[in-house]
Amino acid sequence: MEDLKRTIRSYTHVSDSDMEFGLQFYKKQTFKKGDFLLKPGQYIDNFYFVKQGCVSYYTMEEGTAQVMEFFTEGYFFTDLYAYIEDIQSSSYLEALEDTIVYTISKADVQKVFDHSHQLERFGRLSMQHTFVINFQRINQLRNLSNQERYLELLRKRPTLFQRVPQYLIASYLGLTPVGLSKIRKRLSQK
Amino acid sequence: MEDLKRTIRSYTHVSDSDMEFGLQFYKKQTFKKGDFLLKPGQYIDNFYFVKQGCVSYYTMEEGTAQVMEFFTEGYFFTDLYAYIEDIQSSSYLEALEDTIVYTISKADVQKVFDHSHQLERFGRLSMQHTFVINFQRINQLRNLSNQERYLELLRKRPTLFQRVPQYLIASYLGLTPVGLSKIRKRLSQK
DNA sequence: GATATTTATTAAACTGGTTTAATGAGAATT
DNA sequence: AATTCTCATTAAACCAGTTTAATAAATATC
Numbered sequence: 001m002e003d004l005k006r007t008i009r010s011y012t013h014v015s016d017s018d019m020e021f022g023l024q025f026y027k028k029q030t031f032k033k034g035d036f037l038l039k040p041g042q043y044i045d046n047f048y049f050v051k052q053g054c055v056s057y058y059t060m061e062e063g064t065a066q067v068m069e070f071f072t073e074g075y076f077f078t079d080l081y082a083y084i085e086d087i088q089s090s091s092y093l094e095a096l097e098d099t100i101v102y103t104i105s106k107a108d109v110q111k112v113f114d115h116s117h118q119l120e121r122f123g124r125l126s127m128q129h130t131f132v133i134n135f136q137r138i139n140q141l142r143n144l145s146n147q148e149r150y151l152e153l154l155r156k157r158p159t160l161f162q163r164v165p166q167y168l169i170a171s172y173l174g175l176t177p178v179g180l181s182k183i184r185k186r187l188s189q190k
Numbered sequence: 191m192e193d194l195k196r197t198i199r200s201y202t203h204v205s206d207s208d209m210e211f212g213l214q215f216y217k218k219q220t221f222k223k224g225d226f227l228l229k230p231g232q233y234i235d236n237f238y239f240v241k242q243g244c245v246s247y248y249t250m251e252e253g254t255a256q257v258m259e260f261f262t263e264g265y266f267f268t269d270l271y272a273y274i275e276d277i278q279s280s281s282y283l284e285a286l287e288d289t290i291v292y293t294i295s296k297a298d299v300q301k302v303f304d305h306s307h308q309l310e311r312f313g314r315l316s317m318q319h320t321f322v323i324n325f326q327r328i329n330q331l332r333n334l335s336n337q338e339r340y341l342e343l344l345r346k347r348p349t350l351f352q353r354v355p356q357y358l359i360a361s362y363l364g365l366t367p368v369g370l371s372k373i374r375k376r377l378s379q380k
Numbered sequence: 381g382a383t384a385t386t387t388a389t390t391a392a393a394c395t396g397g398t399t400t401a402a403t404g405a406g407a408a409t410t
Numbered sequence: 411a412a413t414t415c416t417c418a419t420t421a422a423a424c425c426a427g428t429t430t431a432a433t434a435a436a437t438a439t440c
Contacts, residue, residue, distance in 0.1 A: 061333060066332065066333060068328075068329075068332075080321070080325070081322065081325045084318050084321065084322060085322065124314055124317070127314070127317055127318065127321065128274050128317065130321060131270070131274065131317065131320060131321055131324065132271065132274060132275065134321065134324040134325065134328060135270070135271045135324065137328055138258075138324060138327055138328055138331065139258075141328065141331040141332070141364075142256065142258075142331070142364050143251060143256060145426085146426080146427075147426090165386085165387065165388090166387075166388065167387070167388080174331075174332050175427080175428095176427085176428065176429080177387080177388070177389090178388090178389080178390085178427090178428075178429080178430095179426085179427055179428070180388095181388060181389055181390080182389090182390090182426085182427080183426090183427095184388095184389095185389080185390085186426095335396085336396080336397075337396090355416085355417065355418090356417075356418065357416095357417070357418080365397080365398095366397085366398065366399080367417080367418070367419090368397090368398075368399080368400095368418090368419080368420085369396085369397055369398070370418095371418060371419055371420080372396080372397080372419090372420090373396090373397095374418095374419095375419080375420085376396095
């Protein structure tokens with residue numbers, strides 16, 4: 001679980017003993033391509049960390065997937081909205097590849113935060129990080145054109161395009177597959 | 191500061207003594223319509239609570255305001271992005287009406303959180319609340335049409351339309367004034 | 381290796397916004 | 411009261427996306 005450790009320590013200092021205490025609750029879990037970690041209607045019991053693979057986070061609207069996010073190596077994730085609000089999820093979490101995650105239950109997260117001030121701070125800071133990501137996302141949705149957002153994604157997460165079908169990336173960008181195809185054509189003609 | 195108290199306690203229980211400790215740091219401050227609480231280039235020193243009035247939070251892009259949010263009575267606010275990242279702001283905070291706020295410095299917020307577990311919890315929960323708001327905002331930007339977002343705003347914050355000029359509401363919705371006008375016309379014709 | 385299925389592209393018609401510019405209506409200033 | 415300024419609407423031309431449908435290419439399955 002070295003990469004999990006490293007990611008936690010990228011937020012704040014955590015002593016070896018606190019880290020050991022926290023990590024004991026994480027369990028390794030594997031999913032085959034196409035498996036669901038979560039389906040609509042369920043309550044959120046777990047937090048996840050991606051060791052290897054890719055998980056899509058989406059809702060179904062009128063028969064098509066609306067992709068909110070792709071979680072790849074090093075991401076902490078869950079359906080955070082349903083997790084916080086303690087409501088039934090209306091989303092899917094689906095493995096787009098064979099995927100290995102480390103998972104911790106909501107109850108154990110509480111235990112860890114009660115036990116370790118340092119890890120509670122990690123929790124707060126990772127929450128802040130999520131705020132920053134969402135803030136930038138909103139700004140991108142408001143101020144950039146679809147083409148600009150496509151180029152931005154290409155720049156920030158280039159490997160995504162090798163591992164995820166284009167129509168899901170289109171959805172993530174808020175486009176139809178046809179729309180993204182047009183943008184790509186327009187760019188290739190320059 | 192009864193309304194400030196009430197708003198804090200809507201998040202979590204806070205004892206009278208902790209509340210008293212926290213509130214001592216807040217100072218009342220008034221701004222005239224058109225005054226700026228913040229301009230680009232500044233670092234964020236304060237957190238605010240709106241007692242009375244309305245403050246717009248926006249950036250300037252190519253000569254036009256891009257309104258991120260309108261803060262009205264009961265809102266906690268600052269340029270949270272610059273506050274968290276500890277970077278120079280690229281935004282404006284401008285009073286759209288004569289406005290009364292309670293303000294607390296960043297250093298005093300830290301003091302309060304160090305002193306009171308209950309108020310630190312309030313801080314965490316208000317941060318979570320902000321996440322939920324932003325999450326819903328992203329979903330609205332992605333899944334609703336401009337017309338639907340207009341109707342949604344009309345439903346959720348009807349008084350805003352009596353106190354804020356329409357071209358700023360258009361900006362908040364991610365539209366031009368012409369675009370919003372068209373939507374309103376279309377709706378009135380039905 | 382042939383067939384079926386999934387994914388990506390293209391074309392055509394359409395739509396909901398944009399930009400620019402002119403007009404109108406209200407509010408503030410002199 | 412007249413003038414100026416700000417704000418909202420309208421019109422016209424335009425554009426970047428949509429939908430639908432057909433086709434092509436790649437991938438999975440038998």
